[in-house]
Amino acid sequence: DAGITQSPRHKVTETGTPVTLRCHQTENHRYMYWYRQDPGHGLRLIHYSYGVKDTDKGEVSDGYSVSRSKTEDFLLTLESATSSQTSVYFCAISETSGLIFMGYTFGSGTRLTVV
Amino acid sequence: SQQGEEDPQALSIQEGENATMNCSYKTSINNLQWYRQNSGRGLVHLILIRSNEREKHSGRLRVTLDTSKKSSSLLITASRAADTASYFCAIGAGSYQLTFGKGTKLSVIP
Numbered sequence: 001d002a003g004i005t006q007s008p009r010h011k012v013t014e015t016g017t018p019v020t021l022r023c024h025q026t027e028n029h030r031y032m033y034w035y036r037q038d039p040g041h042g043l044r045l046i047h048y049s050y051g052v053k054d055t056d057k058g059e060v061s062d063g064y065s066v067s068r069s070k071t072e073d074f075l076l077t078l079e080s081a082t083s084s085q086t087s088v089y090f091c092a093i094s095e096t097s098g099l100i101f102m103g104y105t106f107g108s109g110t111r112l113t114v115v
Numbered sequence: 116s117q118q119g120e121e122d123p124q125a126l127s128i129q130e131g132e133n134a135t136m137n138c139s140y141k142t143s144i145n146n147l148q149w150y151r152q153n154s155g156r157g158l159v160h161l162i163l164i165r166s167n168e169r170e171k172h173s174g175r176l177r178v179t180l181d182t183s184k185k186s187s188s189l190l191i192t193a194s195r196a197a198d199t200a201s202y203f204c205a206i207g208a209g210s211y212q213l214t215f216g217k218g219t220k221l222s223v224i225p
Contacts, residue, residue, distance in 0.1 A: 042216055043203070043215040106159070108157045
Protein backbone atom coordinates (compact mmCIF):
# COMPACT_ATOMS: atom_id res chain seq x y z
CA ASP A 1 0.00 0.00 0.00
CA ALA A 2 1.10 3.51 -0.72
CA GLY A 3 2.04 5.52 2.31
CA ILE A 4 -0.44 8.37 2.13
CA THR A 5 -0.93 10.86 4.91
CA GLN A 6 -3.18 13.86 5.22
CA SER A 7 -2.65 16.84 7.47
CA PRO A 8 -4.16 18.22 9.52
CA ARG A 9 -6.65 15.54 10.60
CA HIS A 10 -9.02 18.11 12.04
CA LYS A 11 -9.29 21.84 11.57
CA VAL A 12 -11.70 24.54 12.64
CA THR A 13 -11.39 27.83 10.81
CA GLU A 14 -13.31 31.04 10.46
CA THR A 15 -15.26 32.15 7.43
CA GLY A 16 -13.11 34.14 5.03
CA THR A 17 -9.76 32.72 6.08
CA PRO A 18 -7.51 30.76 3.73
CA VAL A 19 -6.93 27.12 4.52
CA THR A 20 -4.46 24.63 3.05
CA LEU A 21 -4.75 20.89 3.38
CA ARG A 22 -1.82 18.65 2.62
CA CYS A 23 -1.62 15.20 1.11
CA HIS A 24 1.72 13.42 1.17
CA GLN A 25 2.59 10.11 -0.50
CA THR A 26 5.81 8.14 -0.32
CA GLU A 27 5.68 5.89 -3.39
CA ASN A 28 5.96 8.13 -6.44
CA HIS A 29 2.42 7.68 -7.71
CA ARG A 30 1.63 9.90 -10.63
CA TYR A 31 -2.09 10.47 -10.07
CA MET A 32 -3.46 12.15 -6.95
CA TYR A 33 -6.98 13.32 -6.15
CA TRP A 34 -8.91 15.45 -3.71
CA TYR A 35 -12.50 14.49 -2.86
CA ARG A 36 -14.98 15.89 -0.42
CA GLN A 37 -17.54 13.75 1.35
CA ASP A 38 -20.85 15.14 2.52
CA PRO A 39 -24.00 13.41 3.78
CA GLY A 40 -26.37 12.74 0.91
CA HIS A 41 -23.73 13.45 -1.74
CA GLY A 42 -21.20 10.68 -1.38
CA LEU A 43 -17.71 11.54 -2.58
CA ARG A 44 -17.27 14.29 -5.12
CA LEU A 45 -14.07 15.06 -6.98
CA ILE A 46 -12.63 18.53 -6.38
CA HIS A 47 -9.34 18.48 -8.31
CA TYR A 48 -6.85 15.93 -9.46
CA SER A 49 -3.24 15.85 -10.60
CA TYR A 50 -1.55 13.70 -13.22
CA GLY A 51 1.98 14.87 -12.56
CA VAL A 52 4.10 17.66 -11.15
CA LYS A 53 2.43 20.96 -12.02
CA ASP A 54 -0.25 19.10 -14.00
CA THR A 55 -3.68 19.51 -12.43
CA ASP A 56 -7.28 19.64 -13.57
CA LYS A 57 -10.70 20.46 -12.18
CA GLY A 58 -13.22 17.98 -10.95
CA GLU A 59 -16.95 18.16 -10.38
CA VAL A 60 -16.92 20.67 -7.49
CA SER A 61 -13.83 22.81 -8.00
CA ASP A 62 -15.30 26.29 -7.37
CA GLY A 63 -13.66 27.94 -4.36
CA TYR A 64 -10.71 25.52 -4.37
CA SER A 65 -7.25 25.58 -5.87
CA VAL A 66 -4.50 22.97 -5.87
CA SER A 67 -0.78 22.80 -6.34
CA ARG A 68 1.68 20.01 -6.96
CA SER A 69 5.25 21.28 -6.98
CA LYS A 70 6.73 17.84 -6.27
CA THR A 71 5.51 14.30 -6.81
CA GLU A 72 4.92 13.50 -3.18
CA ASP A 73 2.80 16.49 -2.17
CA PHE A 74 -0.62 17.59 -3.38
CA LEU A 75 -2.01 20.68 -1.65
CA LEU A 76 -5.64 21.77 -1.57
CA THR A 77 -6.31 25.43 -0.76
CA LEU A 78 -9.56 27.08 0.14
CA GLU A 79 -8.80 30.67 -0.76
CA SER A 80 -11.54 32.14 1.44
CA ALA A 81 -13.33 29.47 3.43
CA THR A 82 -17.13 29.42 3.53
CA SER A 83 -19.51 27.42 5.68
CA SER A 84 -20.50 25.35 2.62
CA GLN A 85 -16.96 24.02 2.58
CA THR A 86 -17.42 22.35 5.93
CA SER A 87 -16.80 18.74 4.98
CA VAL A 88 -14.52 15.75 5.24
CA TYR A 89 -11.77 15.93 2.65
CA PHE A 90 -10.07 12.83 1.32
CA CYS A 91 -6.93 12.54 -0.70
CA ALA A 92 -6.38 9.48 -2.88
CA ILE A 93 -3.71 8.07 -5.12
CA SER A 94 -4.11 5.79 -8.10
CA GLU A 95 -2.59 2.36 -7.75
CA THR A 96 -1.39 0.88 -11.01
CA SER A 97 0.27 -2.29 -12.18
CA GLY A 98 2.27 -1.01 -15.10
CA LEU A 99 -0.34 0.98 -16.99
CA ILE A 100 -3.26 -1.04 -15.60
CA PHE A 101 -5.45 0.85 -13.18
CA MET A 102 -5.98 -1.13 -9.99
CA GLY A 103 -7.94 1.33 -7.83
CA TYR A 104 -7.43 4.03 -5.28
CA THR A 105 -5.74 4.16 -1.93
CA PHE A 106 -7.24 6.80 0.32
CA GLY A 107 -5.82 8.87 3.10
CA SER A 108 -7.54 9.01 6.48
CA GLY A 109 -9.27 12.29 5.76
CA THR A 110 -9.31 15.83 7.10
CA ARG A 111 -12.42 17.00 8.91
CA LEU A 112 -12.77 20.72 8.22
CA THR A 113 -15.26 22.92 10.02
CA VAL A 114 -15.80 26.50 8.88
CA VAL A 115 -17.51 28.65 11.50
CA SER B 116 -21.27 12.72 -14.60
CA GLN B 117 -21.13 8.95 -14.55
CA GLN B 118 -22.20 8.18 -11.02
CA GLY B 119 -23.20 4.81 -9.70
CA GLU B 120 -26.33 4.56 -7.62
CA GLU B 121 -26.33 2.07 -4.81
CA ASP B 122 -29.41 0.29 -3.60
CA PRO B 123 -30.54 -0.03 -0.89
CA GLN B 124 -29.37 3.09 0.93
CA ALA B 125 -29.36 1.16 4.19
CA LEU B 126 -29.43 -2.52 5.08
CA SER B 127 -29.69 -4.22 8.45
CA ILE B 128 -29.09 -7.96 8.82
CA GLN B 129 -28.25 -10.53 11.46
CA GLU B 130 -24.76 -11.90 11.82
CA GLY B 131 -24.32 -14.98 9.65
CA GLU B 132 -26.76 -13.82 6.98
CA ASN B 133 -25.73 -12.76 3.50
CA ALA B 134 -25.79 -9.11 2.47
CA THR B 135 -26.43 -8.00 -1.09
CA MET B 136 -26.12 -4.48 -2.37
CA ASN B 137 -26.53 -3.24 -5.89
CA CYS B 138 -25.10 -0.53 -8.08
CA SER B 139 -26.58 0.83 -11.29
CA TYR B 140 -24.96 3.20 -13.76
CA LYS B 141 -25.86 4.90 -17.00
CA THR B 142 -23.10 4.79 -19.60
CA SER B 143 -20.33 2.44 -20.68
CA ILE B 144 -17.55 1.65 -18.24
CA ASN B 145 -14.00 0.32 -18.21
CA ASN B 146 -14.27 -1.08 -14.72
CA LEU B 147 -16.38 -0.96 -11.58
CA GLN B 148 -14.97 -1.06 -8.09
CA TRP B 149 -16.33 -1.52 -4.59
CA TYR B 150 -14.99 0.22 -1.50
CA ARG B 151 -15.75 -0.05 2.20
CA GLN B 152 -15.70 2.81 4.68
CA ASN B 153 -15.78 2.29 8.41
CA SER B 154 -17.12 5.16 10.45
CA GLY B 155 -14.66 8.04 10.60
CA ARG B 156 -12.15 6.38 8.31
CA GLY B 157 -10.99 6.57 4.71
CA LEU B 158 -12.31 4.27 2.03
CA VAL B 159 -10.68 0.90 1.51
CA HIS B 160 -10.58 -0.82 -1.87
CA LEU B 161 -12.35 -4.19 -1.86
CA ILE B 162 -12.57 -5.48 -5.39
CA LEU B 163 -12.36 -4.39 -9.03
CA ILE B 164 -14.25 -5.96 -11.91
CA ARG B 165 -13.47 -5.05 -15.51
CA SER B 166 -16.08 -4.54 -18.19
CA ASN B 167 -15.22 -7.85 -19.88
CA GLU B 168 -15.66 -9.83 -16.65
CA ARG B 169 -18.93 -11.13 -15.25
CA GLU B 170 -18.02 -12.31 -11.78
CA LYS B 171 -15.16 -12.03 -9.29
CA HIS B 172 -14.56 -13.45 -5.86
CA SER B 173 -12.41 -12.34 -2.99
CA GLY B 174 -12.78 -14.26 0.25
CA ARG B 175 -16.40 -13.78 1.39
CA LEU B 176 -17.05 -11.18 -1.31
CA ARG B 177 -18.63 -11.92 -4.64
CA VAL B 178 -19.13 -9.21 -7.27
CA THR B 179 -21.13 -9.59 -10.44
CA LEU B 180 -21.33 -7.26 -13.39
CA ASP B 181 -24.05 -7.17 -16.03
CA THR B 182 -23.07 -4.62 -18.65
CA SER B 183 -26.30 -5.18 -20.60
CA LYS B 184 -28.30 -4.06 -17.58
CA LYS B 185 -25.63 -1.59 -16.47
CA SER B 186 -25.61 -2.98 -12.98
CA SER B 187 -23.37 -4.68 -10.46
CA SER B 188 -23.98 -6.42 -7.18
CA LEU B 189 -21.79 -7.03 -4.16
CA LEU B 190 -22.56 -10.08 -2.04
CA ILE B 191 -21.03 -10.52 1.38
CA THR B 192 -21.56 -14.06 2.62
CA ALA B 193 -21.77 -15.15 6.25
CA SER B 194 -21.66 -11.55 7.49
CA ARG B 195 -19.91 -10.55 10.69
CA ALA B 196 -20.36 -7.60 13.00
CA ALA B 197 -17.03 -6.30 11.68
CA ASP B 198 -18.62 -5.95 8.22
CA THR B 199 -20.70 -3.06 9.55
CA ALA B 200 -19.68 -0.15 7.32
CA SER B 201 -20.73 1.88 4.31
CA TYR B 202 -20.10 0.34 0.92
CA PHE B 203 -19.55 2.40 -2.21
CA CYS B 204 -19.45 1.49 -5.83
CA ALA B 205 -17.12 3.49 -8.05
CA ILE B 206 -17.30 3.78 -11.80
CA GLY B 207 -14.14 3.80 -13.87
CA ALA B 208 -15.07 5.17 -17.28
CA GLY B 209 -11.61 6.03 -18.56
CA SER B 210 -8.11 7.09 -17.58
CA TYR B 211 -7.45 6.72 -13.88
CA GLN B 212 -10.48 8.46 -12.48
CA LEU B 213 -13.40 7.15 -10.46
CA THR B 214 -16.88 8.48 -9.79
CA PHE B 215 -18.44 7.31 -6.55
CA GLY B 216 -22.03 6.61 -5.61
CA LYS B 217 -23.61 7.69 -2.33
CA GLY B 218 -23.15 4.34 -0.65
CA THR B 219 -25.08 1.64 1.14
CA LYS B 220 -24.91 1.65 4.92
CA LEU B 221 -24.73 -1.93 6.19
CA SER B 222 -25.44 -2.81 9.80
CA VAL B 223 -24.71 -6.36 10.93
CA ILE B 224 -26.38 -7.16 14.23
CA PRO B 225 -24.54 -9.64 16.48
